[in-house]
Amino acid sequence: MREGEIIERLLRPIATHPAARGLADDAAVWSPPIGRELVLTHDVIAEGVHYLRADDPSDIAWKLVAVNLSDLAAKGAEPAGVLIGLGLARPDDAWLERFASGLARVLAEYDTALFGGDTTTGAASAVLGCTAVGHVPRGKSLSRTGARPGDDVYVTGTIGDAGLGLAIARGEAPADPALLRRYRLPVPRLAMGQGLADAGAHAAMDVSDGLLIDASRMAKASGVRIEVALADVPLSDAAAARLAPGDAGRLAAATSGDDYELLIAAPPQSRAALFTLSETVRLGLTHVGRVVAGEGFSVIGEDGGPVTVPRLGYEHGA
DSSP: HHHIIIIIIIIITOOOOOOGGGGOOOOOOOOOOEEEEEEEEEEEBTTTTTTTTSSSSSHHHHHHHHHHHHHHHHHTEEEEEEEEEEEEESSHHHHHHHHHEEEEEHHHHTOOEEEEEEEOOSSSEEEEEEEEEEEEEETOOOTTOOTTTEEEEEEOSSSSHHHHHHHHHHHOOOOOOHHHHHHHSOOOHHHHHHHHHTTTOOOOEEEEEEEHHHHHHHHHHHHHEHHHHHHGGOEEEHHHHSSSSHHHHHHHHHTTTOEEEEEEEGGGGGGHHHHHHHHTTTTOOEEEEEEESEEEEEEETTTTSSSSSSSSSTTTTO
């Protein structure tokens, strides 16, 4: 299928928002709501790095958009639209049609428009990009730089499921549909993110490369020290049944990545509001650490002592 056919047959029917101009132009034109600030983010997913060649193209499209919406969630933003960049190898028509169906599915699920993008073929392996455009009430955007000494550290949902799902996808572990779904179909925590500022949170970011490495990044960006207690890292029942007991299992979960949960720093007086928010959006919330004065990052084991961690999480090029 040529580029013109991809646009005409597969993408134009999805791009119904006026900002997309029917994909007949070289750019989208969109006006954010009055009194809102723009939030922009861009992520790339690559074949063999973020997804496997054998993965369903519909799931690949979902993941491409969802990981970008997760960044918007961490800023407290409401998504408006996305621009998609498809650097493809030599996909057949069936692959493209499945991808387009997944793209339509994720955009409909999160009420997000397709604003436009670009497509090219002939790459050695596929590299897919997405720019997500969102908006947030003026002055209400959160960042990873706001954590303060005395804050509590929380994480939403459960940690480590997606890492186990990747092992299943690679054929390295027994099947479990729920764990596989956590890897292939991440869920951006938009509703939780949009309530964090009003609940009193000081900082937030999404957990993409692993709970520990992302907590260390928040600590560095905020100029503080963060301590994470391994015993408090939340695990699903499915993950707990597969991981080693004690510190070893939770350490594996906290360094595996692809969770796309929210990491939050907030003062003690915000605790009740945060848990009320989590109950309202029906998403678990767990206290996993604290922010203290100083620099760096530390992990506390079940015995209350420090744990040496040779690898905090996933780093490209490491």
